[in-house]
Amino acid sequence: MIITPPRKINASVRPIYDATRPKLYIETYGCQMNVNDSEIVASIMQDAGYSLTSELAEANLVLINTCSVRDNAEQRVLGRLDCFVQEKKRRPALSVGIIGCMAERLKEKLLENKFVDLVAGPDAYRQLPLLLEKVETGQKGINVLLARDEMYADISPLRLDRTGVTAFVSITRGCNNVCTFCVVPFTRGGERGRNPETILNEVRELKDNGYREIALLGQNVDSYTGGGMNFAALLSAVAEAAPDMRIRFSTSHPKDMTDEVLASMARHDNICPCIHLPVQSGSSAVLQRMNRKYSREDYLQRIETIRRILPDCAISTDIIAGFCGETHRDHLDTLSLMEEVRFDFAYMFKYSERPDTKAARLFRDDVPDGEKTARLTEIIELQGKLSMESHIKEIGKTVEVLAEDVSKRSDKDLCGRTPQNKMTVFPREEAEIGDIVRVRIKECSQATLKGAIANYE
Ligand code: SAH
Ligand code: SF4
Ligand code: F3S
Numbered sequence: 464m465i466i467t468p469p470r471k472i473n474a475s476v477r478p479i480y481d482a483t484r485p486k487l488y489i490e491t492y493g494c495q496m497n498v499n500d501s502e503i504v505a506s507i508m509q510d511a512g513y514s515l516t517s518e519l520a521e522a523n524l525v526l527i528n529t530c531s532v533r534d535n536a537e538q539r540v541l542g543r544l545d546c547f548v549q550e551k552k553r554r555p556a557l558s559v560g561i562i563g564c565m566a567e568r569l570k571e572k573l574l575e576n577k578f579v580d581l582v583a584g585p586d587a588y589r590q591l592p593l594l595l596e597k598v599e600t601g602q603k604g605i606n607v608l609l610a611r612d613e614m615y616a617d618i619s620p621l622r623l624d625r626t627g628v629t630a631f632v633s634i635t636r637g638c639n640n641v642c643t644f645c646v647v648p649f650t651r652g653g654e655r656g657r658n659p660e661t662i663l664n665e666v667r668e669l670k671d672n673g674y675r676e677i678a679l680l681g682q683n684v685d686s687y688t689g690g691g692m693n694f695a696a697l698l699s700a701v702a703e704a705a706p707d708m709r710i711r712f713s714t715s716h717p718k719d720m721t722d723e724v725l726a727s728m729a730r731h732d733n734i735c736p737c738i739h740l741p742v743q744s745g746s747s748a749v750l751q752r753m754n755r756k757y758s759r760e761d762y763l764q765r766i767e768t769i770r771r772i773l774p775d776c777a778i779s780t781d782i783i784a785g786f787c788g789e790t791h792r793d794h795l796d797t798l799s800l801m802e803e804v805r806f807d808f809a810y811m812f813k814y815s816e817r818p819d820t821k822a823a824r825l826f827r828d829d830v831p832d833g834e835k836t837a838r839l840t841e842i843i844e845l846q847g848k849l850s851m852e853s854h855i856k857e858i859g860k861t862v863e864v865l866a867e868d869v870s871k872r873s874d875k876d877l878c879g880r881t882p883q884n885k886m887t888v889f890p891r892e893e894a895e896i897g898d899i900v901r902v903r904i905k906e907c908s909q910a911t912l913k914g915a916i917a918n919y920e
Contacts, residue, residue, distance in 0.1 A: 464918050476619060478623070480515070486523050507589060523558065527540060530564050534817075544579075559581070560582070562591075567584035609652035614657045614661075628868075634662055634681050640754075705733070711735045716741075717741075717762050718756045745800030763800070777853075807885070814828070866895070866899075866900060870888050887904070
């Protein structure tokens with residue numbers, strides 16, 4: 464059963480391809496905020512006379528929007544940079560720019576590579592056209608100033624997603640916490656909240672352009688304040704401005720998430736019952752060294768409250784294995800917390816020391832790499848079991864799925880997510896991308912649910 468009317472698609476938020484203009488190719492690494500930032504950059508560059516392309520071969524300018532959160536994220540970018548350098552050796556007129564978190568962290572060091580023309584940090588994107596003018600005269604362009612008031616609130620991001628169904632809306636930039644392992648406050652600066660009117664306008668614009676789902680983004684959405692509103696009030700206002708759209712948000716911080724946010728979720732059917740609440744570790748001693756400002760008990764208390772107010776809510780998390788000083792007992796505490804909470808989903812990482820962070824200055828990265836890997840493997844295996852259990856519970860239920868795309872495996876199937884964020888695949892029948900359909904779940908794996916549209920079984 465398809466329960467939404469067909470989408471009216473208006474393409475005013477999409478890039479316009481113009482063969483006569485110079486071409487920009489953007490590649491994005493890192494978190495959803497970076498994906499949204501690339502859309503802001505695309506908007507600034509289109510206004511400056513560029514046209515977006517997905518073909519590197521026709522690009523005049525390549526921008527790599529980068530991530531510094533773990534060393535392997537940076538290594539991937541540097542590997543990819545090599546490919547662009549090869550392309551530039553073949554076509555010396557190609558300009559290559561590094562933007563985003565690595566640009567902010569490494570600054571002019573990146574210009575030591577003579578093939579890199581431009582470096583711009585996350586708060587310098589308005590300057591890109593000016594920096595490029597410099598590059599055109601044969602100089603290098605760099606701006607890595609962090610600006611306490613830059614929100615890009617007046618810039619309408621050019622949406623670069625493939626299907627026009629779900630869009631990101633950033634509500635804060637930067638972060639005011641000092642988790643000792645984390646590089647983000649260095650690469651993105653202090654936290655600032657965006658004016659709620661500009662957020663609501665962007666939501667309305669997306670609604671008018673046929674989007675069906677919005678994800679509100681911030682490093683710590685719960686500490687949002689803007690125009691006298693806190694996050695709970697903003698969430699309600701967004702849900703009411705777009706009652707036919709699904710609303711999601713991330714990331715929530717266990718120390719800041721209020722009951723008022725949970726109440727706002729409970730009051731609005733269109734806010735998806737799903738919370739990403741990174742725990743990082745199940746050991747209070749480790750959490751203290753991480754400066755997360757909550758204990759294992761505080762976290763479990765938060766989970767209990769969520770379950771009481773929102774019994775159907777899915778809960779996902781982030782976990783770091785092998786932080787400084789983590790003992791085997793601490794690791795067992797993480798496993799037991801996972802069992803206790805029964806997370807629906809988790810992102811799991813080995814601790815990676817980041818230069819200049821408090822952890823790098825104060826503690827020794829003393830868990831041997833082999834031990835980190837062994838602990839991470841146990842965490843991943845346990846989460847696999849928990850994800851499977853969470854999926855098995857869905858079998859036999861009929862759930863509402865927002866069709867986001869055709870399935871990677873077969874173009875006869877669509878895929879999309881349930882309100883609880885579970886990826887679901889089903890034969891497309893008469894459904895279109897962008898429809899919300901009722902799907903009866905028949906089978907599952909750790910990663911996906913499989914079913915059929917109700918009425919077509
Ligand atoms: N603002 C979010 C997290 C942003 S970074 C929050 O506070 O939860 C996303 C995730 O990357 C973090 O939750 C953490 O699990 C992981 N991460 C961050 N720094 C890391 C590091 N130095 N090593 C390994 N994982 C890290
Ligand atoms: Fe990093 Fe902590 Fe801020 Fe998240 S809350 S971005 S982990 S400093
Ligand atoms: Fe990476 Fe920067 Fe996001 S470090 S996770 S791209 S905020």
